[in-house]
Amino acid sequence: MDLRSSFSVILVFLVLLGLPGDLESGSPKSGSRSPKSGGGFRNFFRKLHIPRIMQPFYKRFKGTERLENGVVVITGGASGIGEETAAELYRRGAHVIIGNRNSDTCDAVAKKIKEQPREIVIKDGHEEEIKHGHIECYYLDLNQLDSVKRFAEWLLANKKYINVLINNAGVMLADHQVIEDTKTELHIQSNHLGHFFLTILLLPRLIRSGPSRIVTVSSKAHEYWRGGVIDFENEKALQMDPEKYSRWQAYARSKLFNIWFSAELSRRLRSHGVTTVNTYSLHPGIVHTPLYRNVKKWRWVGESLHKFFETGFMKYFLRTPKEGAQTTLYCTLSTDVKDESGLYYSNCHKKTPTKLAQDTAQHKKLWEFSMRKLAIAGVLEPGFYEESIYVSD
Protein backbone atom coordinates (compact mmCIF):
# COMPACT_ATOMS: atom_id res chain seq x y z
CA MET A 1 0.00 0.00 0.00
CA ASP A 2 1.47 3.37 -0.92
CA LEU A 3 1.51 6.35 1.41
CA ARG A 4 -1.61 7.89 -0.14
CA SER A 5 -3.77 4.79 0.24
CA SER A 6 -2.54 4.24 3.81
CA PHE A 7 -3.53 7.80 4.60
CA SER A 8 -7.01 7.27 3.09
CA VAL A 9 -7.54 4.09 5.12
CA ILE A 10 -6.56 5.90 8.34
CA LEU A 11 -8.86 8.79 7.42
CA VAL A 12 -11.86 6.50 6.82
CA PHE A 13 -11.09 4.77 10.10
CA LEU A 14 -10.99 8.05 12.00
CA VAL A 15 -14.24 9.23 10.38
CA LEU A 16 -15.91 5.96 11.43
CA LEU A 17 -14.68 6.52 14.94
CA GLY A 18 -16.23 9.95 14.83
CA LEU A 19 -19.70 8.46 14.24
CA PRO A 20 -22.11 8.67 17.17
CA GLY A 21 -22.69 5.67 19.35
CA ASP A 22 -20.18 5.84 22.16
CA LEU A 23 -19.37 7.84 25.23
CA GLU A 24 -16.14 9.31 26.34
CA SER A 25 -14.99 7.83 29.62
CA GLY A 26 -18.38 7.53 31.18
CA SER A 27 -19.67 11.10 30.98
CA PRO A 28 -22.84 10.88 28.93
CA LYS A 29 -23.75 13.91 26.88
CA SER A 30 -27.44 14.50 26.29
CA GLY A 31 -28.62 12.83 23.17
CA SER A 32 -25.78 10.34 22.93
CA ARG A 33 -26.41 6.65 23.38
CA SER A 34 -25.24 4.75 26.40
CA PRO A 35 -22.32 2.34 25.95
CA LYS A 36 -24.64 -0.48 26.91
CA SER A 37 -26.95 0.31 24.00
CA GLY A 38 -24.36 -1.42 21.86
CA GLY A 39 -24.43 0.97 18.88
CA GLY A 40 -21.44 2.50 17.18
CA PHE A 41 -18.25 1.44 15.58
CA ARG A 42 -16.16 2.21 18.65
CA ASN A 43 -18.07 -0.17 20.91
CA PHE A 44 -16.96 -2.91 18.58
CA PHE A 45 -13.46 -2.70 20.11
CA ARG A 46 -14.79 -2.72 23.65
CA LYS A 47 -16.42 -6.07 23.00
CA LEU A 48 -13.41 -7.65 21.29
CA HIS A 49 -11.21 -9.86 23.40
CA ILE A 50 -7.83 -9.48 21.74
CA PRO A 51 -4.86 -10.53 23.87
CA ARG A 52 -2.71 -7.61 25.01
CA ILE A 53 0.33 -8.69 23.09
CA MET A 54 2.72 -6.19 24.68
CA GLN A 55 1.75 -6.99 28.27
CA PRO A 56 4.47 -9.60 28.87
CA PHE A 57 7.05 -6.88 28.10
CA TYR A 58 5.72 -4.48 30.74
CA LYS A 59 7.82 -5.06 33.86
CA ARG A 60 6.06 -5.02 37.18
CA PHE A 61 7.75 -3.81 40.34
CA LYS A 62 7.76 -7.02 42.33
CA GLY A 63 9.54 -5.71 45.44
CA THR A 64 7.81 -6.09 48.79
CA GLU A 65 9.30 -2.90 50.25
CA ARG A 66 6.91 -0.87 52.37
CA LEU A 67 7.00 2.74 53.48
CA GLU A 68 5.37 2.38 56.87
CA ASN A 69 4.60 5.95 58.02
CA GLY A 70 6.99 7.38 55.41
CA VAL A 71 5.74 10.73 54.08
CA VAL A 72 5.37 10.89 50.31
CA VAL A 73 4.46 14.08 48.45
CA ILE A 74 3.16 13.51 44.92
CA THR A 75 2.09 16.14 42.39
CA GLY A 76 -0.79 15.34 40.05
CA GLY A 77 -1.66 12.29 42.10
CA ALA A 78 -5.40 12.45 41.40
CA SER A 79 -5.23 11.16 37.83
CA GLY A 80 -3.59 8.51 35.65
CA ILE A 81 -0.14 7.29 36.68
CA GLY A 82 -0.05 9.52 39.77
CA GLU A 83 -3.31 8.12 41.11
CA GLU A 84 -2.11 4.53 40.77
CA THR A 85 1.23 5.44 42.35
CA ALA A 86 -0.53 7.11 45.29
CA ALA A 87 -2.86 4.12 45.74
CA GLU A 88 -0.01 1.60 45.83
CA LEU A 89 2.08 3.69 48.24
CA TYR A 90 -0.96 4.04 50.50
CA ARG A 91 -1.35 0.26 50.35
CA ARG A 92 2.28 -0.04 51.43
CA GLY A 93 1.71 2.04 54.54
CA ALA A 94 2.87 5.48 53.38
CA HIS A 95 1.37 8.81 54.38
CA VAL A 96 0.62 10.19 50.92
CA ILE A 97 0.00 13.87 50.26
CA ILE A 98 -1.37 14.69 46.83
CA GLY A 99 -0.77 18.17 45.44
CA ASN A 100 -3.56 18.83 42.97
CA ARG A 101 -5.35 21.79 41.44
CA ASN A 102 -8.82 20.30 41.50
CA SER A 103 -9.82 19.79 45.12
CA ASP A 104 -13.10 17.95 44.43
CA THR A 105 -11.41 15.46 42.10
CA CYS A 106 -8.59 14.95 44.59
CA ASP A 107 -10.96 14.37 47.52
CA ALA A 108 -12.92 11.84 45.46
CA VAL A 109 -9.72 10.01 44.47
CA ALA A 110 -8.45 10.01 48.07
CA LYS A 111 -11.80 8.58 49.21
CA LYS A 112 -11.61 5.87 46.55
CA ILE A 113 -8.05 4.97 47.57
CA LYS A 114 -9.05 4.76 51.24
CA GLU A 115 -11.85 2.37 50.31
CA GLN A 116 -9.38 -0.21 48.98
CA PRO A 117 -10.32 -3.57 50.47
CA ARG A 118 -8.33 -4.61 53.51
CA GLU A 119 -5.83 -7.40 52.89
CA ILE A 120 -5.18 -10.23 55.29
CA VAL A 121 -1.92 -12.22 55.31
CA ILE A 122 -1.00 -15.28 57.33
CA LYS A 123 2.04 -14.59 59.50
CA ASP A 124 3.40 -17.18 61.96
CA GLY A 125 0.13 -19.07 61.65
CA HIS A 126 -1.93 -15.98 62.52
CA GLU A 127 -4.05 -13.78 60.35
CA GLU A 128 -2.66 -10.27 60.12
CA GLU A 129 -4.15 -7.27 58.39
CA ILE A 130 -1.83 -5.33 56.08
CA LYS A 131 -1.57 -1.83 57.49
CA HIS A 132 -2.62 0.84 55.04
CA GLY A 133 -1.28 4.40 55.28
CA HIS A 134 -2.92 7.82 55.20
CA ILE A 135 -3.87 10.00 52.30
CA GLU A 136 -4.69 13.69 52.03
CA CYS A 137 -4.96 16.41 49.40
CA TYR A 138 -3.69 19.97 49.25
CA TYR A 139 -4.28 22.56 46.56
CA LEU A 140 -1.38 22.97 44.13
CA ASP A 141 -1.18 24.74 40.79
CA LEU A 142 2.31 24.43 39.38
CA ASN A 143 1.62 27.31 37.00
CA GLN A 144 1.38 29.70 39.96
CA LEU A 145 4.52 30.03 42.03
CA ASP A 146 2.49 31.49 44.93
CA SER A 147 0.48 28.29 45.01
CA VAL A 148 3.66 26.17 44.96
CA LYS A 149 5.00 28.24 47.84
CA ARG A 150 1.81 27.89 49.88
CA PHE A 151 1.87 24.12 49.38
CA ALA A 152 5.54 23.91 50.45
CA GLU A 153 4.94 26.15 53.47
CA TRP A 154 2.01 24.02 54.57
CA LEU A 155 4.10 20.86 54.20
CA LEU A 156 7.02 22.36 56.13
CA ALA A 157 4.71 23.53 58.91
CA ASN A 158 2.80 20.25 59.18
CA LYS A 159 5.14 17.41 58.24
CA LYS A 160 8.21 16.85 60.35
CA TYR A 161 9.67 14.53 57.73
CA ILE A 162 9.34 14.22 53.98
CA ASN A 163 10.79 10.95 52.76
CA VAL A 164 9.84 11.02 49.09
CA LEU A 165 8.91 13.76 46.65
CA ILE A 166 7.40 12.55 43.38
CA ASN A 167 7.33 15.23 40.69
CA ASN A 168 4.69 13.51 38.60
CA ALA A 169 2.23 16.15 37.32
CA GLY A 170 2.46 17.06 33.69
CA VAL A 171 0.75 18.59 30.72
CA MET A 172 1.21 17.53 27.11
CA LEU A 173 0.51 19.06 23.69
CA ALA A 174 -1.13 22.18 25.14
CA ASP A 175 -1.80 25.38 23.20
CA HIS A 176 0.93 27.99 23.13
CA GLN A 177 0.93 29.97 26.36
CA VAL A 178 3.41 32.08 28.27
CA ILE A 179 2.87 32.17 32.03
CA GLU A 180 2.55 35.75 33.27
CA ASP A 181 4.50 35.36 36.56
CA THR A 182 7.66 33.98 35.10
CA LYS A 183 7.33 34.71 31.36
CA THR A 184 7.87 31.00 30.82
CA GLU A 185 6.34 28.74 28.17
CA LEU A 186 3.55 26.60 29.68
CA HIS A 187 5.18 23.15 29.31
CA ILE A 188 8.41 24.40 30.91
CA GLN A 189 6.43 25.99 33.73
CA SER A 190 4.09 23.08 34.54
CA ASN A 191 6.46 20.21 33.88
CA HIS A 192 9.73 21.72 35.06
CA LEU A 193 9.80 25.14 36.77
CA GLY A 194 6.91 24.53 39.21
CA HIS A 195 8.56 21.26 40.26
CA PHE A 196 11.97 22.90 40.45
CA PHE A 197 10.60 25.48 42.88
CA LEU A 198 8.73 22.91 44.96
CA THR A 199 11.84 20.72 45.18
CA ILE A 200 14.21 23.42 46.36
CA LEU A 201 11.68 24.64 48.94
CA LEU A 202 11.35 21.11 50.34
CA LEU A 203 15.01 20.18 49.96
CA PRO A 204 16.16 21.08 53.50
CA ARG A 205 13.34 18.89 54.91
CA LEU A 206 14.16 16.06 52.49
CA ILE A 207 17.82 16.27 53.53
CA ARG A 208 16.86 16.19 57.20
CA SER A 209 14.61 13.18 56.55
CA GLY A 210 17.29 11.14 54.73
CA PRO A 211 17.48 8.55 53.40
CA SER A 212 15.02 10.19 51.03
CA ARG A 213 14.28 10.18 47.32
CA ILE A 214 13.22 12.71 44.69
CA VAL A 215 11.55 11.00 41.74
CA THR A 216 10.79 13.01 38.60
CA VAL A 217 8.50 11.58 35.92
CA SER A 218 10.05 12.45 32.56
CA SER A 219 9.37 10.72 29.25
CA LYS A 220 10.90 8.98 26.26
CA ALA A 221 9.55 12.06 24.46
CA HIS A 222 12.79 13.79 25.51
CA GLU A 223 14.38 11.91 22.59
CA TYR A 224 12.25 13.83 20.11
CA TRP A 225 13.51 17.31 20.97
CA ARG A 226 14.90 18.57 17.66
CA GLY A 227 16.26 21.96 18.79
CA GLY A 228 19.65 20.70 20.03
CA VAL A 229 21.57 22.58 22.69
CA ILE A 230 19.43 25.24 24.41
CA ASP A 231 20.51 28.85 24.56
CA PHE A 232 19.17 29.86 27.96
CA GLU A 233 19.93 33.51 27.26
CA ASN A 234 17.48 33.53 24.34
CA GLU A 235 14.17 34.24 26.06
CA LYS A 236 12.25 34.41 22.77
CA ALA A 237 13.36 30.94 21.69
CA LEU A 238 12.53 29.56 25.13
CA GLN A 239 9.04 31.03 24.92
CA MET A 240 8.67 29.65 21.35
CA ASP A 241 7.29 31.68 18.47
CA PRO A 242 3.45 31.30 18.48
CA GLU A 243 3.53 31.21 14.66
CA LYS A 244 5.94 28.27 14.50
CA TYR A 245 4.85 26.66 17.75
CA SER A 246 5.03 22.86 17.94
CA ARG A 247 3.11 21.29 20.83
CA TRP A 248 5.15 18.13 20.54
CA GLN A 249 8.48 20.01 20.66
CA ALA A 250 7.32 22.04 23.66
CA TYR A 251 6.49 18.81 25.50
CA ALA A 252 9.69 17.03 24.41
CA ARG A 253 11.84 19.93 25.63
CA SER A 254 10.14 20.05 29.03
CA LYS A 255 10.69 16.31 29.49
CA LEU A 256 14.37 16.74 28.58
CA PHE A 257 14.50 19.40 31.31
CA ASN A 258 13.15 16.81 33.81
CA ILE A 259 16.18 14.59 33.18
CA TRP A 260 18.61 17.52 33.30
CA PHE A 261 17.10 18.76 36.55
CA SER A 262 17.23 15.38 38.25
CA ALA A 263 20.87 14.79 37.21
CA GLU A 264 22.00 18.29 38.22
CA LEU A 265 20.23 18.11 41.58
CA SER A 266 22.02 14.85 42.33
CA ARG A 267 25.39 16.34 41.36
CA ARG A 268 24.83 19.39 43.57
CA LEU A 269 23.76 17.27 46.51
CA ARG A 270 26.82 15.06 46.22
CA SER A 271 29.19 18.00 45.71
CA HIS A 272 27.90 19.38 49.04
CA GLY A 273 28.43 16.09 50.80
CA VAL A 274 24.73 15.14 50.93
CA THR A 275 24.66 11.39 50.33
CA THR A 276 21.29 10.61 51.89
CA VAL A 277 19.07 12.11 49.20
CA ASN A 278 18.88 10.32 45.85
CA THR A 279 17.28 11.56 42.66
CA TYR A 280 15.70 9.53 39.83
CA SER A 281 14.08 10.44 36.54
CA LEU A 282 12.04 8.02 34.49
CA HIS A 283 9.89 7.16 31.50
CA PRO A 284 6.67 5.39 32.59
CA GLY A 285 5.91 3.85 29.17
CA ILE A 286 3.12 4.90 26.82
CA VAL A 287 0.14 4.88 29.12
CA HIS A 288 -3.59 5.21 28.55
CA THR A 289 -4.39 8.27 30.71
CA PRO A 290 -6.15 11.63 30.28
CA LEU A 291 -2.75 13.16 29.40
CA TYR A 292 -3.81 12.95 25.75
CA ARG A 293 -6.77 15.30 26.31
CA ASN A 294 -5.19 18.17 24.35
CA VAL A 295 -5.11 16.07 21.19
CA LYS A 296 -8.76 17.16 20.82
CA LYS A 297 -7.58 20.62 19.87
CA TRP A 298 -5.60 19.46 16.83
CA ARG A 299 -7.19 21.07 13.84
CA TRP A 300 -9.39 18.82 11.66
CA VAL A 301 -8.17 15.46 12.92
CA GLY A 302 -8.07 16.20 16.69
CA GLU A 303 -11.59 15.20 17.78
CA SER A 304 -11.47 11.91 15.89
CA LEU A 305 -7.96 11.11 17.04
CA HIS A 306 -8.98 11.73 20.64
CA LYS A 307 -12.00 9.49 20.24
CA PHE A 308 -9.63 6.90 18.86
CA PHE A 309 -7.53 7.15 22.07
CA GLU A 310 -10.70 6.68 24.09
CA THR A 311 -11.72 3.47 22.35
CA GLY A 312 -11.22 0.11 23.93
CA PHE A 313 -8.92 -0.52 20.95
CA MET A 314 -6.08 1.46 22.52
CA LYS A 315 -5.91 -0.70 25.61
CA TYR A 316 -4.32 -3.43 23.54
CA PHE A 317 -1.33 -1.25 22.76
CA LEU A 318 -0.91 1.09 25.70
CA ARG A 319 -0.09 0.42 29.33
CA THR A 320 -2.84 0.78 31.88
CA PRO A 321 -2.20 3.51 34.51
CA LYS A 322 -1.33 0.74 36.98
CA GLU A 323 1.27 -0.64 34.58
CA GLY A 324 2.47 2.91 33.97
CA ALA A 325 3.07 3.44 37.70
CA GLN A 326 5.54 0.55 38.02
CA THR A 327 8.77 2.41 37.22
CA THR A 328 7.81 5.26 39.57
CA LEU A 329 7.19 2.67 42.31
CA TYR A 330 10.50 1.01 41.49
CA CYS A 331 12.40 4.31 41.84
CA THR A 332 10.46 5.22 45.00
CA LEU A 333 10.71 1.92 46.85
CA SER A 334 13.24 -0.50 45.45
CA THR A 335 16.29 -1.29 47.53
CA ASP A 336 18.00 -2.24 44.23
CA VAL A 337 18.44 1.46 43.44
CA LYS A 338 19.15 2.76 46.94
CA ASP A 339 22.78 3.49 46.06
CA GLU A 340 22.00 5.13 42.71
CA SER A 341 21.28 8.78 42.04
CA GLY A 342 20.89 11.17 39.12
CA LEU A 343 20.07 8.36 36.67
CA TYR A 344 17.21 7.70 34.26
CA TYR A 345 14.94 4.62 34.29
CA SER A 346 12.42 2.92 32.05
CA ASN A 347 10.45 -0.31 32.44
CA CYS A 348 11.91 -0.83 35.95
CA HIS A 349 15.48 -0.69 34.63
CA LYS A 350 18.25 1.84 34.40
CA LYS A 351 18.35 3.32 30.91
CA THR A 352 20.77 5.60 29.11
CA PRO A 353 18.96 8.71 27.88
CA THR A 354 20.05 10.61 24.75
CA LYS A 355 23.49 12.21 24.46
CA LEU A 356 21.92 15.63 24.86
CA ALA A 357 20.20 14.48 28.05
CA GLN A 358 23.66 13.67 29.43
CA ASP A 359 25.19 17.06 28.56
CA THR A 360 26.36 18.28 31.96
CA ALA A 361 26.93 21.86 30.74
CA GLN A 362 23.23 22.01 29.85
CA HIS A 363 22.25 20.55 33.24
CA LYS A 364 24.06 23.42 34.94
CA LYS A 365 22.63 26.07 32.62
CA LEU A 366 19.08 24.86 33.20
CA TRP A 367 19.65 25.11 36.94
CA GLU A 368 20.93 28.68 36.66
CA PHE A 369 18.08 29.62 34.32
CA SER A 370 15.51 28.20 36.75
CA MET A 371 17.02 30.04 39.72
CA ARG A 372 17.03 33.25 37.66
CA LYS A 373 13.33 32.77 36.87
CA LEU A 374 12.48 32.37 40.56
CA ALA A 375 14.54 35.42 41.48
CA ILE A 376 12.81 37.54 38.83
CA ALA A 377 9.40 36.34 40.00
CA GLY A 378 10.41 37.52 43.52
CA VAL A 379 9.40 34.30 45.23
CA LEU A 380 12.67 33.58 47.01
CA GLU A 381 13.17 34.73 50.58
CA PRO A 382 16.07 37.12 51.20
CA GLY A 383 19.13 35.10 52.14
CA PHE A 384 18.00 32.13 50.07
CA TYR A 385 21.13 32.37 47.94
CA GLU A 386 23.30 31.94 51.00
CA GLU A 387 22.21 28.32 51.04
CA SER A 388 25.15 27.34 48.86
CA ILE A 389 23.61 24.08 47.65
CA TYR A 390 21.26 26.01 45.41
CA VAL A 391 23.76 28.17 43.62
CA SER A 392 27.36 27.15 43.93
CA ASP A 393 28.85 24.11 42.20
Ligand SMILES: NC(=O)c1ccc[n+]([C@@H]2O[C@H](COP(=O)([O-])OP(=O)(O)OC[C@H]3O[C@@H](n4cnc5c(N)ncnc54)[C@H](OP(=O)(O)O)[C@@H]3O)[C@@H](O)[C@H]2O)c1
Ligand atom coordinates in the same frame (compact mmCIF):
# COMPACT_ATOMS: atom_id res chain seq x y z
N1 LIG B 1 0.63 8.87 29.76
C1 LIG B 1 1.76 8.65 29.10
O1 LIG B 1 1.79 7.96 28.08
C2 LIG B 1 3.04 9.26 29.59
C3 LIG B 1 4.22 8.93 28.90
C4 LIG B 1 5.42 9.49 29.34
C5 LIG B 1 5.43 10.34 30.43
N2 LIG B 1 4.27 10.64 31.05
C6 LIG B 1 4.32 11.57 32.19
O2 LIG B 1 3.65 11.01 33.29
C7 LIG B 1 3.19 12.04 34.16
C8 LIG B 1 1.76 11.75 34.59
O3 LIG B 1 0.95 11.82 33.45
P1 LIG B 1 -0.39 10.96 33.23
O4 LIG B 1 -0.21 10.21 31.98
O5 LIG B 1 -0.76 10.26 34.47
O6 LIG B 1 -1.41 12.14 32.88
P2 LIG B 1 -2.72 12.70 33.65
O7 LIG B 1 -3.61 11.58 34.00
O8 LIG B 1 -3.22 13.80 32.80
O9 LIG B 1 -2.10 13.27 34.99
C9 LIG B 1 -1.38 14.49 35.00
C10 LIG B 1 -1.67 15.17 36.31
O10 LIG B 1 -0.91 16.39 36.34
C11 LIG B 1 -1.75 17.41 36.80
N3 LIG B 1 -1.32 18.74 36.36
C12 LIG B 1 -1.09 19.19 35.11
N4 LIG B 1 -0.75 20.48 35.14
C13 LIG B 1 -0.75 20.86 36.44
C14 LIG B 1 -0.50 22.07 37.12
N5 LIG B 1 -0.19 23.18 36.47
N6 LIG B 1 -0.60 22.10 38.47
C15 LIG B 1 -0.94 20.99 39.17
N7 LIG B 1 -1.21 19.81 38.58
C16 LIG B 1 -1.11 19.74 37.23
C17 LIG B 1 -3.10 17.08 36.22
O11 LIG B 1 -4.08 17.80 36.90
P3 LIG B 1 -5.40 18.32 36.10
O12 LIG B 1 -6.24 17.11 35.96
O13 LIG B 1 -5.94 19.37 37.01
O14 LIG B 1 -4.92 18.87 34.79
C18 LIG B 1 -3.14 15.58 36.46
O15 LIG B 1 -3.54 15.31 37.79
C19 LIG B 1 3.37 13.34 33.39
O16 LIG B 1 4.52 14.01 33.87
C20 LIG B 1 3.61 12.89 31.96
O17 LIG B 1 4.39 13.79 31.23
C21 LIG B 1 3.08 10.11 30.67
